[in-house]
Amino acid sequence: MKDAIRTKELTRVFGGKKRRLRPRDAPEKRVIALDRVDTQVAEGELFGLLGPNGAGKTTLIKILATLLLPTSGSATVAGYDVAKDPYPIRQRINMVSGGETSGYGLLTTRENIWMFSQFYGIPSKVAKAEIDRLLKEFELWERRDAKVRTLSTGERQKMNMVRGFVTDPDIIFLDEPTLGLDVSAARAIRQFIRGWIQENHAKTVLLTTHYMMEADELCDRIAIIDNGRILACDTPERLKGMVKREVTVKLETDRLKDPKAFDVIEGVQNYVVKEEAQTNRTSLTFILEDDAPIGDIMSEVLNQGSKVQSMEKIDPTLEEVFISLVGKGLD
Amino acid sequence: MNREDARVSNPLVLNFRAFIGRAYPRVIGAHRELSWIFFNTLLPLLSVAAYVFVYAALGAPAAFAGFVILGGTMVAFWMNVLWSMAAQLYWEKEIGNLQLYMMAPMSRMALLGGMAVGGMVMTSTRAAATLILGVLIFQIVLVVVNPLLLAGIFLVTLVALYGMGMLFASVYLLYGREAWNISNLLQEPVFLGAGFYFPVQSFQRILGGPGRWIAIGVSLIPMTLGLDAMRQLLFPELLEWAFLPADIELYILIVLAVVFVFLARRALAYIERLAKQEGRLTQRHL
Numbered sequence: 001m002k003d004a005i006r007t008k009e010l011t012r013v014f015g016g017k018k019r020r021l022r023p024r025d026a027p028e029k030r031v032i033a034l035d036r037v038d039t040q041v042a043e044g045e046l047f048g049l050l051g052p053n054g055a056g057k058t059t060l061i062k063i064l065a066t067l068l069l070p071t072s073g074s075a076t077v078a079g080y081d082v083a084k085d086p087y088p089i090r091q092r093i094n095m096v097s098g099g100e101t102s103g104y105g106l107l108t109t110r111e112n113i114w115m116f117s118q119f120y121g122i123p124s125k126v127a128k129a130e131i132d133r134l135l136k137e138f139e140l141w142e143r144r145d146a147k148v149r150t151l152s153t154g155e156r157q158k159m160n161m162v163r164g165f166v167t168d169p170d171i172i173f174l175d176e177p178t179l180g181l182d183v184s185a186a187r188a189i190r191q192f193i194r195g196w197i198q199e200n201h202a203k204t205v206l207l208t209t210h211y212m213m214e215a216d217e218l219c220d221r222i223a224i225i226d227n228g229r230i231l232a233c234d235t236p237e238r239l240k241g242m243v244k245r246e247v248t249v250k251l252e253t254d255r256l257k258d259p260k261a262f263d264v265i266e267g268v269q270n271y272v273v274k275e276e277a278q279t280n281r282t283s284l285t286f287i288l289e290d291d292a293p294i295g296d297i298m299s300e301v302l303n304q305g306s307k308v309q310s311m312e313k314i315d316p317t318l319e320e321v322f323i324s325l326v327g328k329g330l331d
Numbered sequence: 332m333n334r335e336d337a338r339v340s341n342p343l344v345l346n347f348r349a350f351i352g353r354a355y356p357r358v359i360g361a362h363r364e365l366s367w368i369f370f371n372t373l374l375p376l377l378s379v380a381a382y383v384f385v386y387a388a389l390g391a392p393a394a395f396a397g398f399v400i401l402g403g404t405m406v407a408f409w410m411n412v413l414w415s416m417a418a419q420l421y422w423e424k425e426i427g428n429l430q431l432y433m434m435a436p437m438s439r440m441a442l443l444g445g446m447a448v449g450g451m452v453m454t455s456t457r458a459a460a461t462l463i464l465g466v467l468i469f470q471i472v473l474v475v476v477n478p479l480l481l482a483g484i485f486l487v488t489l490v491a492l493y494g495m496g497m498l499f500a501s502v503y504l505l506y507g508r509e510a511w512n513i514s515n516l517l518q519e520p521v522f523l524g525a526g527f528y529f530p531v532q533s534f535q536r537i538l539g540g541p542g543r544w545i546a547i548g549v550s551l552i553p554m555t556l557g558l559d560a561m562r563q564l565l566f567p568e569l570l571e572w573a574f575l576p577a578d579i580e581l582y583i584l585i586v587l588a589v590v591f592v593f594l595a596r597r598a599l600a601y602i603e604r605l606a607k608q609e610g611r612l613t614q615r616h617l
Binding site (some may be wrong): 012014059062065066067068069087090091093094095097100101102103104106107111114115116117118119120121122123124 | 344345346348349351352353355356359360363364426427428430431432433434435436437442606607608609610
């Protein structure tokens with residue numbers, strides 16, 4: 001199968017030299033957004049990028065969408081180099097971002113999508129038929145003649161999705177497309193993505209998301225990215241297999257005096273603490289080498305004068321994989 | 332949809348469609364908000380009326396009222412260039428459109444061209460209303476000496492003016508947060524310099540030699556020569572107030588149009604390259 005996307009030693013550094021654009025008062029700071037990223041996405045694949053804010057996901061998408069140049073290394077999309085040959089790439093791609101506010105409030109939903117379709121040169125008749133089909137699929141048909149400024153957040157994001165898919169891209173970049181949406185709007189978008197990739201075997205989706213469940217549910221393969229580096233890349237099942245030998249324990253206690261005290265317990269690989277202000281409790285998720293440290297953890301809780309309210313040993317999820325690799329959760 | 336239905340191999344077809352697509356919101360916008368028609372037609376007449384009354388009170392020839400009406404008509408285009416053309420890419424960046432534009436396969440000039448022509452069409456409503464109402468209310472007598480030349484000068488003036496707006500669009504983007512300030516800074520001096528409400532030759536008559544240099548300097552704003560030439564062709568009785576012969580002004584305007592459009596293209600290419608290198612311009616709030 002052909003590569004839809006391929007990156008080699010892809011590096012992007014921001015700042016570090018005199019910037020010619022405003023704002024001039026912004027501090028000059030060198031930030032390595034992508035650090036020698038090697039990845040390959042096959043044609044027909046739904047590929048996920050998981051990472052915390054600032055991990056480099058959006059930077060990677062912007063380079064692949066020909067909006068940014070790499071500092072070093074290379075990237076190809078649909079076989080074309082992003083730096084040397086952006087035009088044929090632009091004909092074959094599109095992008096939808098979460099929380100996008102693009103378009104003009106004065107136009108109707110249909111007009112707005114039609115306008116963007118014209119930037120890809122789609123014949124008006126073809127574009128209008130496709131817009132109508134997609135609006136129906138996204139259950140936005142009733143709002144086709146509503147001005148964009150009157151759309152709700154969910155409706156607006158559905159409109160953005162139609163805008164992205166109306167050009168029938170070979171490769172689409174979805175940058176947190178369900179960000180901030182209610183359950184039903186997010187579900188509609190996920191269903192559409194799944195259906196689209198199933199119906200179009202040669203199409204490729206690169207999806208970034210904050211939602212582990214979304215990545216787990218949708219993606220053929222997932223890359224976990226942090227600090228500009230890809231830490232792991234595999235199918236969700238294999239990624240979960242990485243922590244199978246480890247034990248994940250979720251513990252809820254009365255509020256702990258020193259939640260960081262578990263650092264010193266032997267066998268604790270990693271753990272995440274959440275303070276629940278409303279219930280005055282502490283939630284802890286531990287990644288352990290085996291069952292052995294559980295006793296020491298319980299002792300530490302009791303030593304701090306706290307009580308264990310509940311304890312659960314759970315099967316690995318992508319979240320544990322993420323915590324195990326990155327050392328922190330996504331929240 | 333078939334992939335081949337969507338992909339356009341002919342760049343001319345692609346860019347023509349992109350041009351129409353970008354012009355559409357502006358053309359539609361002019362008629363979609365009825366309140367705009369009121370604000371864009373009746374309110375500008377108030378400042379025009381003030382200047383007409385001043386000339387009348389001073390006992391100036393009636394054709395001076397015509398100078399003012401014509402200036403008030405062209406003000407609409409200048410305001411559109413300043414606030415909706417020059418500042419537009421900056422606003423597009425703020426609302427997140429710019430990165431979608433930059434990612435599309437169309438030519439950037441199709442985008443700017445669509446914005447410009449859409450703006451011209453939108454503004455024509457206000458301009459036409461100011462002209463018609465002004466002529467009717469103040470009973471201005473227009474004597475069209477050479478309709479073809481008049482139409483030519485009007486069109487070339489608009490092309491040069493919107494070419495300047497296209498160039499400014501990139502310059503504003505470069506200076507980001509100062510977009511409002513630049514527009515404010517330019518608005519009033521250009522009202523004065525371009526002679527919207529008086530013949531630009533007044534600079535020379537009142538200030539002598541330095542005045543002539545001021546008039547030459549402000550001739551870089553296409554509106555200056557365009558207005559002067561159109562006034563010559565509509566009010567031939569006041570030819571003595573002409574700055575340069577109308578045909579010479581047309582040639583200069585043609586040069587300005589070519590130079591501004593060429594510079595706009597270069598500036599936008601420069602901005603895009605910089606944006607890709609530095610990652611600033613397609614990012615909101617940076």
